[in-house]
Amino acid sequence: MSAPRPGPRRPDGYDPRAFEPFAVTVDLAVFTVREERLQVLLVQRGQEPYRGAWALPGGFVLPRESAGLAARRELAEETGLSDATVAHLHLEQLRTYSDPDRDPRMRVVSVAYTALVPDLPEPRGGGDAAHAQWLPYGSYGPLAFDHDTILADAHERVGAKLEYTCLATAFCPPEFTLGELRQVYETVWGVELDRPNFRRKVLATPGFVQAVEGPPRLTGGRGKPAALYRAGQATALHPPLLRPEGRQK
Amino acid sequence: MSAPRPGPRRPDGYDPRAFEPFAVTVDLAVFTVREERLQVLLVQRGQEPYRGAWALPGGFVLPRESAGLAARRELAEETGLSDATVAHLHLEQLRTYSDPDRDPRMRVVSVAYTALVPDLPEPRGGGDAAHAQWLPYGSYGPLAFDHDTILADAHERVGAKLEYTCLATAFCPPEFTLGELRQVYETVWGVELDRPNFRRKVLATPGFVQAVEGPPRLTGGRGKPAALYRAGQATALHPPLLRPEGRQK
DNA sequence: CCTTTAAGAGTCACCCTGACTATAAAGCTG
DNA sequence: CAGCTTTATAGTCAGGGTGACTCTTAAAGG
Numbered sequence: 001m002s003a004p005r006p007g008p009r010r011p012d013g014y015d016p017r018a019f020e021p022f023a024v025t026v027d028l029a030v031f032t033v034r035e036e037r038l039q040v041l042l043v044q045r046g047q048e049p050y051r052g053a054w055a056l057p058g059g060f061v062l063p064r065e066s067a068g069l070a071a072r073r074e075l076a077e078e079t080g081l082s083d084a085t086v087a088h089l090h091l092e093q094l095r096t097y098s099d100p101d102r103d104p105r106m107r108v109v110s111v112a113y114t115a116l117v118p119d120l121p122e123p124r125g126g127g128d129a130a131h132a133q134w135l136p137y138g139s140y141g142p143l144a145f146d147h148d149t150i151l152a153d154a155h156e157r158v159g160a161k162l163e164y165t166c167l168a169t170a171f172c173p174p175e176f177t178l179g180e181l182r183q184v185y186e187t188v189w190g191v192e193l194d195r196p197n198f199r200r201k202v203l204a205t206p207g208f209v210q211a212v213e214g215p216p217r218l219t220g221g222r223g224k225p226a227a228l229y230r231a232g233q234a235t236a237l238h239p240p241l242l243r244p245e246g247r248q249k
Numbered sequence: 250m251s252a253p254r255p256g257p258r259r260p261d262g263y264d265p266r267a268f269e270p271f272a273v274t275v276d277l278a279v280f281t282v283r284e285e286r287l288q289v290l291l292v293q294r295g296q297e298p299y300r301g302a303w304a305l306p307g308g309f310v311l312p313r314e315s316a317g318l319a320a321r322r323e324l325a326e327e328t329g330l331s332d333a334t335v336a337h338l339h340l341e342q343l344r345t346y347s348d349p350d351r352d353p354r355m356r357v358v359s360v361a362y363t364a365l366v367p368d369l370p371e372p373r374g375g376g377d378a379a380h381a382q383w384l385p386y387g388s389y390g391p392l393a394f395d396h397d398t399i400l401a402d403a404h405e406r407v408g409a410k411l412e413y414t415c416l417a418t419a420f421c422p423p424e425f426t427l428g429e430l431r432q433v434y435e436t437v438w439g440v441e442l443d444r445p446n447f448r449r450k451v452l453a454t455p456g457f458v459q460a461v462e463g464p465p466r467l468t469g470g471r472g473k474p475a476a477l478y479r480a481g482q483a484t485a486l487h488p489p490l491l492r493p494e495g496r497q498k
Numbered sequence: 499c500c501t502t503t504a505a506g507a508g509t510c511a512c513c514c515t516g517a518c519t520a521t522a523a524a525g526c527t528g
Numbered sequence: 529c530a531g532c533t534t535t536a537t538a539g540t541c542a543g544g545g546t547g548a549c550t551c552t553t554a555a556a557g558g
Contacts, residue, residue, distance in 0.1 A: 021270030022310070024347070024358050061271070063356065067347040096345040096360045098273070098316040107312065109273050109358070111345045164413070164489075179535070197516065199537070204514090222525040223535025239491060239514075240413075428504070446547065448506070453545085471556040472504030488545075 023108045026071040027058035027147065028078070029094065029154035030115040032134065033171050033187045039134040040151065041078065042143070049104055050144030056151065057132055058110070068093065071113040078132045079120065090116040090170035094154050102146045114154045116170040159188055164240040166208050169231035175212055177226035178202060189243050201241055207234025272357045275320040276307035276396065277327065278343065278403035279364040281383065282420050282436045288383040289400065290327065291392070298353055299393030305400065306381055307359065317342065320362040327381045328369065339365040339419035343403050351395045363403045365419040408437050413489040415457050418480035424461055426475035427451060438492050450490055456483025 030041035042054040057078040061070040068091070076086040094112040102108065137155065142148055161167045162185055169176070171184045182198045185191075202208050209229035279290035291303040306327040310319040317340070325335040343361040351357065386404065391397055410416045411434055418425070420433045431447045434440075451457050458478035 022273045022358075024271045024273070061347065061358075064349050066349060067345060067358070093344050095342050096316060098310065098360065100313050100315060109271075109310075109316070109360075111347065111358075177536085194516070194518090195535080196518090196537070196539085201515085221535080222533075224523040224537075226536055240489065242488060242515095244516090426505085443547070443549090444504080445506070445508085445549090450546080470504080471502070473506075473554040475505055491546095493547090 021107075023106055024061045024067070025058055025108055025110045026061060026067055026074060027056040027097075027110050027112045027150055028071060028075055028115055029056060029112060029151050030075065030079070030117060031137075031154070031158060031171075031188075032117045032119055033184055034119050034134060036183065036187060038137040038155075038187050040137050041132055042135050042140065043078065043132045045144055053142065053144040054135070054140045054147075055144035056112075056147045061111075067111040068113075071111070071115075075113075075115055079117070081120065090167065094150070094157060097146055097150060099146065110150075112150045112154065114157060116158065116167065118171055118173045155188075159243065162188055162241070163243055164237050166205075166232065166234050166237055169209070172231070175228045175230055177228060178209075179226055181209070181229075185241075191244055193244070205234065205237060207232035208237065270356075272355055273310045273316070274307055274357055274359045275310060275316055275323060276305040276346075276359045276361045276399055277320060277324055277364055278305060278361060278400050279324065279328070279366060280386075280403070280407060280420075280437075281366045281368055282433050283368050283383060285432065285436060287386040287404075287436050289386050290381055291384050291389065292327065292381045294393055302391065302393040303384065303389045303396075304393035305361075305396045310360075316360040317362075320360070320364075324364055328366070330369065339416065343399070343406060346395055346399060348395065359399075361399045361403065363406060365407065365416065367420055367422045404437075408492065411437055411490070412492055413486050415454075415481065415483050415486055418458070421480070424477045424479055426477060427458075428475055430458070430478075434490075440493055442493070454483065454486060456481040457486065 028041070032039050032041075041057060043057050045051055045053050045055050057074060059070070059074050059077075061067050065073070071093075072086060072091055075081075075089065075091065076083050079086065092114050094114045096109060096111045098109045100107060102110070137151075143151065158167075168181055168184045168188075172180055178199050179195075181202065182193055182195065185198070186193055210232045212228040212230055214228070277290070281288050281290075290306060292306050294300055294302050294304050306323060308319070308323050308326075310316050314322070320342075321335060321340055324330075324338065324340065325332050328335065341363050343363045345358060345360045347358045349356060351359070386400075392400065407416075417430055417433045417437075421429055427448050428444075430451065431442055431444065434447070435442055459481045461477040461479055463477070
């Protein structure tokens with residue numbers, strides 16, 4: 001609990017001689033729902049350590065950047081999407097990982113971010129991370145560094161936030177059906193939800209979704225065509241939509 | 250969204266020449282409930298910038314420390330409590346603040362932590378922060394740096410976590426009455442709760458509190474003596490104890 | 499001794515929810 | 529084309545949790 005101190009201590013805690021330089025990076029846990037599965041954006045490492053292993057996309061925070069800006073910049077680079085598109089994606093700070101040994105080469109403190117994106121076209125790898133790609137959550141070996149921990153934390157956070165926020169719409173395209181929205185919950189939580197009850201709950205929450213005018217067409221698949229909705233302006237979900245515990249999907 | 254890059258970019262994002270050194274600190278938002286008010290532990294700055302202003306306690310992360318360890322060490326130093334006592338306090342990472350201009354002297358990235366402590370004896374200021382003291386939340390001028398933002402974020406987080414976790418017991422001494430526990434909710438949320446309903450809810454949640462054997466004595470004040478309880482082993486609160494919106498306290 | 503204060507027991511109605519049934523409208527299959 | 533499957537949507541019903549409220553008990557204070 002008491003470590004050696006490199007310099008004289010000042011009451012305000014900012015002795016310029018006391019600080020040790022750290023590298024600061026961002027790591028991205030980018031989720032989407034594709035083909036009825038929760039998928040994660042990963043890059044394959046080209047060099048040691050962890051050569052060949054999958055890792056979260058990320059990179060250094062630049063001198064005049066906040067971590068949030070760095071995260072959005074990296075997201076644009078790794079997905080190959082335009083800055084304008086990326087600007088509208090949901091990006092949220094997860095937490096910071098600072099174990100002294102988390103990177104064997106040097107002292108790196110990493111601020112992790114979680115991004116939720118709709119089913120986008122295949123990532124293009126904008127020049128720099130040509131091998132970034134979607135993998136189903138959990139369908140890979142151990143990730144590099146502490147990225148398994150980060151990804152598990154991110155998954156838990158996303159699952160929890162679905163309960164008490166309207167975040168699920170961030171996984172959906174601009175216009176979506178209630179079936180697609182329900183699919184998000186079922187995929188992230190790994191459970192099956194009762195269709196009528198889910199519908200009743202979502203429509204009873206003011207501002208969660210808003211109906212789109214026009215014919216209730218669409219749905220490439222079979223079944224009765226569903227009405228289209230847009231995301232509402234609400235962010236919180238009162239009362240929450242609690243995750244059922246029992247039945248696995 | 251695209252900033253100049255200091256060196257050649259490598260696919261794995263770890264070009265050793267690319268990183269810029271940052272100072273990494275921790276800031277502590279330490280809350281307690283004293284005298285029916287929510288109070289925060291603050292230190293008065295002794296030098297520029299923000300000389301004389303109140304600031305959150307904190308300090309540098311040392312070379313072989315994680316941010317969490319640094320936070321707990323600083324908490325022990327600022328409160329003057331023993332390491333053993335501090336080891337049991339609730340300490341939780343809030344988020345990281347990394348605006349390039351948040352400290353006018355140098356590039357400092359700060360990992361903020363929230364601590365919840367029971368009504369402890371007056372902080373002693375263990376040598377180093379002799380002027381750390383409790384102030385009622387909001388009863389001070391603008392804090393130094395971005396600490397107003399950090400503190401507001403921390404307050405919001407604590408209020409939200411009371412809803413769906415058993416965290417309120419962290420504000421209480423080892424043995425407490427349901428009235429004291431209710432006081433925590435009322436103080437943090439700034440609302441008044443119905444006594445019987447609160448009692449029913451808490452006792453109906455398995456593992457939230459556990460009754461202490463013995464006579465139902467105690468309570469220095471007037472009124473019928475209350476039974477004592479200890480914190481249970483549960484951490485989550487299902488279903489949540491939702492914060493009422495209407496009536497102010 | 500009466501008032502005040504707070505703990506604790508209990509009631510009641512409403513709302514949300516889970517479970518379930520039924521109908522409509524599409525695609526698929528033979 | 530007929531029937532089956534699939535999905536959307538409407539509706540019912542019972543149980544649990546909660547808000548609002550009343551009442552009793554047990555202390556302290558004037």
